[in-house]
Amino acid sequence: MQKQQTLSRNQKIIFDLIDKSPEPMKAYSILFNVQKKGIKAPLQVYRALDKLVEIGKIHKIESRNAFIACQNSSCQISKATAFSICESCENVSEISNTKLSKYLSNFADSSGMKYSKYNLEFFGLCKKCKSK
Amino acid sequence: MQKQQTLSRNQKIIFDLIDKSPEPMKAYSILFNVQKKGIKAPLQVYRALDKLVEIGKIHKIESRNAFIACQNSSCQISKATAFSICESCENVSEISNTKLSKYLSNFADSSGMKYSKYNLEFFGLCKKCKSK
């Protein structure tokens, strides 16, 4: 078990907001929501986001420029991430599938490259949108 | 075999540029490079990029906001993409691995979601950078 990271004031404010959100949040929407708590500038948000991503408390959904809290309590580092994204309602959820993560973490090809990290985004229609 | 898509003037100019580039190109770098050919505005670039992505001639590297030509001549639609990205030299290459693409295209989890598309980005150090 790795030691628990202590969050700074801004990091905590921003993490709490993202963690409570049912959907991925964008940086400027975060900014708008924390202005009443004294966080006034984009850079303050981006710095906290960078740190939170680094320590694995949140993940960035690259295709959406948005951030969600890590669903997986044991996840300490964002080095192996997979998401499913509904292209209709934009619902995003983190995929926790041991087989998949093992398969990808062990993936090697002929390029001689050593992979230390990956990010996978699946797109489609969620159950709800599919049945419409 | 699907029918060959005919590119329009702007699409061809922009595809040719990306196709010749040894590295992923960013939208505004593309814009700068095609201004002498009469493409003056960002929107003209983004429209061509959107179309080229749609028909699978290029792919967007989401984590880099950059575009590369498809390496795989048979690729008609960007619905199953995988890339390896060197975090040191930023070299990007498309991974064409049948096992991997089969594995991911057939992936299903318990969410009930039907996946029609995925994008995978691997990060690490390329052979060259690793040996430095």
Add this chain to the structure above:
DNA sequence: AACACTATGTAATAATATAACATTTACATG
């Protein structure tokens, strides 16, 4: 020619992200 569809041109602006610099806080160690 009339129609539908795709592509183009242009200006303005929105949304996302970083640079540069000054200051403050947390906390380990002498």
Add this chain to the structure above:
DNA sequence: CATGTAAATGTTATATTATTACATAGTGTT
């Protein structure tokens, strides 16, 4: 407890990426 150092904060300005809105032009039917 003073001092050093790393991390975090505050602030202004600016860079980078992407879209809205509207007008016009080309292309291929029927």
